[in-house]
Amino acid sequence: MKFVYPEHHLVKNGTLTNCQICNSAKMNLILDLGNQPLCDSLLSKEMLHSPEITYPLRMLWCQDCCLAQLDYCVDGADVYHPDYPYRTGITRELVEYLKSMSDSLISKYNLTNNDLVVDIGSNDGTLLSGFKEKGIKIIGVEPTNISKIANEKNIETFQEFFTNDVANNIKSKHGTASLILATNMFAHMATIGEVVSGIETLLKDDGVFVFENHYLLDVIQGGQFDTIYHEHLRTYSLKSLIKLFSYYDLTVTDVERGSRYGGNIRVHVTKGKDKPVSENVSLLLKLEDESGLYDLKTYEKFAERVKKAKTDFMNFILTVKKEGKTIVGNSCPGRCVTLLNYYGVDSDLLPFIAEQPTSLKLNMFLPGKQIPIVNNEILLEQQPDYVVLLAWHYAKPIMEQLKERGLKSNFIIPLPDLTILEN
Numbered sequence: 001m002k003f004v005y006p007e008h009h010l011v012k013n014g015t016l017t018n019c020q021i022c023n024s025a026k027m028n029l030i031l032d033l034g035n036q037p038l039c040d041s042l043l044s045k046e047m048l049h050s051p052e053i054t055y056p057l058r059m060l061w062c063q064d065c066c067l068a069q070l071d072y073c074v075d076g077a078d079v080y081h082p083d084y085p086y087r088t089g090i091t092r093e094l095v096e097y098l099k100s101m102s103d104s105l106i107s108k109y110n111l112t113n114n115d116l117v118v119d120i121g122s123n124d125g126t127l128l129s130g131f132k133e134k135g136i137k138i139i140g141v142e143p144t145n146i147s148k149i150a151n152e153k154n155i156e157t158f159q160e161f162f163t164n165d166v167a168n169n170i171k172s173k174h175g176t177a178s179l180i181l182a183t184n185m186f187a188h189m190a191t192i193g194e195v196v197s198g199i200e201t202l203l204k205d206d207g208v209f210v211f212e213n214h215y216l217l218d219v220i221q222g223g224q225f226d227t228i229y230h231e232h233l234r235t236y237s238l239k240s241l242i243k244l245f246s247y248y249d250l251t252v253t254d255v256e257r258g259s260r261y262g263g264n265i266r267v268h269v270t271k272g273k274d275k276p277v278s279e280n281v282s283l284l285l286k287l288e289d290e291s292g293l294y295d296l297k298t299y300e301k302f303a304e305r306v307k308k309a310k311t312d313f314m315n316f317i318l319t320v321k322k323e324g325k326t327i328v329g330n331s332c333p334g335r336c337v338t339l340l341n342y343y344g345v346d347s348d349l350l351p352f353i354a355e356q357p358t359s360l361k362l363n364m365f366l367p368g369k370q371i372p373i374v375n376n377e378i379l380l381e382q383q384p385d386y387v388v389l390l391a392w393h394y395a396k397p398i399m400e401q402l403k404e405r406g407l408k409s410n411f412i413i414p415l416p417d418l419t420i421l422e423n
């Protein structure tokens with residue numbers, strides 16, 4: 001069955017002039033981060049000898065629906081290449097977080113072994129395993145090779161991009177879903193119309209779609225410009241999401257805020273119209289308005305703060321170098337590619353980035369700046385004067401773990417404002 005959705009909900013590759021949700025042309029340039037490489041296309045040693053592809057990276061803001069968005073869409077096949085290196089199950093904090101998410105949803109929606117839960121962008125199946133343990137039926141959809149890890153763990157996973165056709169296929173084999181999930185992918189895909197229409201197709205009546213993503217209010221208040229990269233085509237406000245689902249037979253019925261990704265939003269969307277809506281929705285809309293999220297001046301202030309954080313960091317790192325002290329990076333989340341490329345930090349300034357021994361990024365090089373990514377054992381051997389926490393949104397647990405292991409270095413938290421913590 002063909003599903004007709006608004007033409008602009010299929011975001012075309014290349015330069016965009018109109019809003020991805022409401023098609024308005026009233027788009028304001030907030031921040032220009034220059035041309036940058038894809039943050040999850042890490043370089044192998046051999047690739048250091050070849051040219052690198054970069055794409056424009058700019059943040060625009062639609063004054064009609066309050067969606068922050070990129071003005072350049074890279075082909076999804078290039079972004080989510082089969083060797084995409086992100087794996088959920090290796091971050092301990094994330095595994096615990098996803099377990100609490102499945103527990104909370106099972107209880108909120110009274111899920112039993114008659115229910116089917118589908119996770120879009122299911123990665124290695126970590127979130128679904130929380131439902132499986134309780135006997136609930138599960139299906140994952142994951143376009144990258146990481147789906148193989150899930151299938152090996154007996155989490156049935158289709159290695160595909162989610163579309164309305166894939167939704168129809170799952171529906172004919174397994175029936176309709178009570179719950180569809182999408183964590184950290186719903187801001188990413190160009191095929192909004194395919195994904196949302198697929199969700200509408202696959203959900204049972206009154207079924208719920210729950211997704212989580214970074215949230216515009218947190219990005220703006222937290223000066224988190226490093227959440228802007230090509231994968232994040234959109235940064236949602238609640239206002240923009242209500243506009244998005246108004247085009248479909250779906251209603252935003254509840255919303256929660258959390259701390260993941262340095263501040264996120266969990267949105268509950270129920271199939272059908274005229275559904276009961278939690279007061280959380282009107283309260284958050286009010287907060288967005290009172291916080292200036294619907295006012296261009298707020299975004300201008302955000303851009304000023306970002307530029308100051310850059311100047312402060314560069315002054316600091318150059319001073320450290322002049323004094324002959326050592327400074328290195330720790331953790332290589334996708335967002336640090338934006339930060340280091342925008343700041344202009346290369347391996348002369350930051351000789352390496354340390355990663356945990358299980359990371360798929362080990363022995364690769366940072367796109368754009370070619371900084372080597374190495375096993376974090378090196379931190380303990382070298383005890384550098386300063387360690388920059390590039391996964392600064394998880395600064396506290398990371399500092400605790402490293403100190404427990406015997407690290408004596410001082411810590412640098414780069415955002416929202418440069419902070420130096422003496423150890």
Ligand SMILES: [Zn+2]
Pocket residue numbers: 019020021022023024062063064065066067
């Ligand atoms: Zn808009």
